Amino acid sequence: MENVEAGLVNFKVLAKETRKKMQAAARRPKRPPRNVGASRKGGARNQAGPQQTGAGVKREQRAIPLPRFARMLPGMMVPDPTPSAAPPARTAPGEAPPHRGLLIVMTGASGVGKGTLRERWLAGQDVFYSTSWTTREARPSEQDGVDYVFVTPEVFQEKVWENGFLEHAQFVGNHYGTPREPIEAALARGQDVVLEIEVEGAMQVKGRVGEDAVLIFIMPPSLTELRRRLTGRATETPERIEKRLTRARDEIMHAHAFRYVVVNDDLERAVNELRAVQRAEHARLRPASEWTEEDREALRLAETVRSTALTREDLLRVVEG
Ligand SMILES: Nc1nc2c(ncn2[C@@H]2O[C@H](COP(=O)(O)OP(=O)(O)O)[C@@H](O)[C@H]2O)c(=O)[nH]1
Numbered sequence: 001m002e003n004v005e006a007g008l009v010n011f012k013v014l015a016k017e018t019r020k021k022m023q024a025a026a027r028r029p030k031r032p033p034r035n036v037g038a039s040r041k042g043g044a045r046n047q048a049g050p051q052q053t054g055a056g057v058k059r060e061q062r063a064i065p066l067p068r069f070a071r072m073l074p075g076m077m078v079p080d081p082t083p084s085a086a087p088p089a090r091t092a093p094g095e096a097p098p099h100r101g102l103l104i105v106m107t108g109a110s111g112v113g114k115g116t117l118r119e120r121w122l123a124g125q126d127v128f129y130s131t132s133w134t135t136r137e138a139r140p141s142e143q144d145g146v147d148y149v150f151v152t153p154e155v156f157q158e159k160v161w162e163n164g165f166l167e168h169a170q171f172v173g174n175h176y177g178t179p180r181e182p183i184e185a186a187l188a189r190g191q192d193v194v195l196e197i198e199v200e201g202a203m204q205v206k207g208r209v210g211e212d213a214v215l216i217f218i219m220p221p222s223l224t225e226l227r228r229r230l231t232g233r234a235t236e237t238p239e240r241i242e243k244r245l246t247r248a249r250d251e252i253m254h255a256h257a258f259r260y261v262v263v264n265d266d267l268e269r270a271v272n273e274l275r276a277v278q279r280a281e282h283a284r285l286r287p288a289s290e291w292t293e294e295d296r297e298a299l300r301l302a303e304t305v306r307s308t309a310l311t312r313e314d315l316l317r318v319v320e321g
């Protein structure tokens with residue numbers, strides 16, 4: 001219990017420090033524009049590079065300004081929209097514009113199974129999966145520009161100065177960030193966008209986008225099981241696993257900050273719940289008179305995984321289990 005309380009305080013300090021850094025960055029004079037990727041191997045390719053969708057389809061992204069989304073991000077420095085750079089239209093001239101896609105944020109502790117769930121959930125769907133930037137070393141199985149855009153701390157910082165991230169956070173010694181522009185382009189095309197990010201970054205998205213973002217926390221059955229998964233995945237040293245577990249305690253105690261909590265004990269059940277949440281959130285954007293029986297079923301299932309269904313005691317059982 002004491003550990004949990006101490007963890008909560010640490011997390012708040014962490015979040016406060018990031019907020020301060022962001023405010024300081026916002027006050028700092030803007031740097032002259034530069035080709036930020038030029039200083040690293042493959043950087044230029046990655047910035048305009050392919051983005052992976054859930055269906056495994058690669059799609060070229062165009063860098064465009066963010067007129068509408070920008071208005072949803074109070075307090076952020078956003079470049080002026082240029083009328084000439086409209087997002088690519090999916091509709092013919094004269095047709096009604098497509099609905100904006102949903103911004104879905106999947107968060108939760110490292111090793112809880114976010115990547116595993118996301119692959120199954122999004123398989124075959126035309127969804128835009130946001131490829132993050134990170135300063136961490138690539139693992140042997142990872143591909144630059146696909147799993148992450150791997151950059152140096154200097155290149156990452158340049159992107160922060162340019163206000164190029166929707167959110168960014170430090171996680172166990174490395175920086176991670178969601179590039180802003182490809183997301184706005186995908187939403188404007190009417191595609192759902194999925195972010196798979198840690199809790200502090202998810203809170204930043206919530207703070208900026210509010211109710212327009214669908215926030216889903218993935219919960220491990222217990223910390224013991226989380227340790228087993230991290231150890232079984234064999235991507236981290238024992239020391240780094242311990243750091244991730246310490247962070248996981250804090251993250252789990254923040255689960256109520258998110259609209260939904262999906263427990264990843266049984267993969268199939270968890271994937272069904274994620275599909276239900278996505279369907280239910282789409283249904284909510286339409287009048288009830290248009291809902292199908294499948295929509296109603298999804299709405300019922302989604303209701304059962306609302307974070308409000310969990311008590312603080314439930315969370316304590318997970319971190320102490
Ligand atoms: N805030 C934020 N977190 C991210 C981003 N990309 C990945 N993460 C999270 O950073 C944490 C560490 O990621 P990683 O080193 O790849 O470890 P893994 O997720 O355990 O494989 C995970 O919780 C990721 O979900 C991002 O763009 N922003």
Ligand SMILES: Nc1ncnc2c1ncn2[C@@H]1O[C@H](COP(=O)(O)OP(=O)(O)O)[C@@H](O)[C@H]1O
Pocket residue numbers: 108109110111112113114115116117229230232233264265266267
């Ligand atoms: N429901 C589950 N039951 C058992 N193992 C799981 C489950 N979900 C994921 N895993 C395993 O846990 C490990 C971590 O999963 P991963 O998707 O890499 O997590 P994250 O992306 O959250 O860091 C992987 O080895 C994965 O196969």
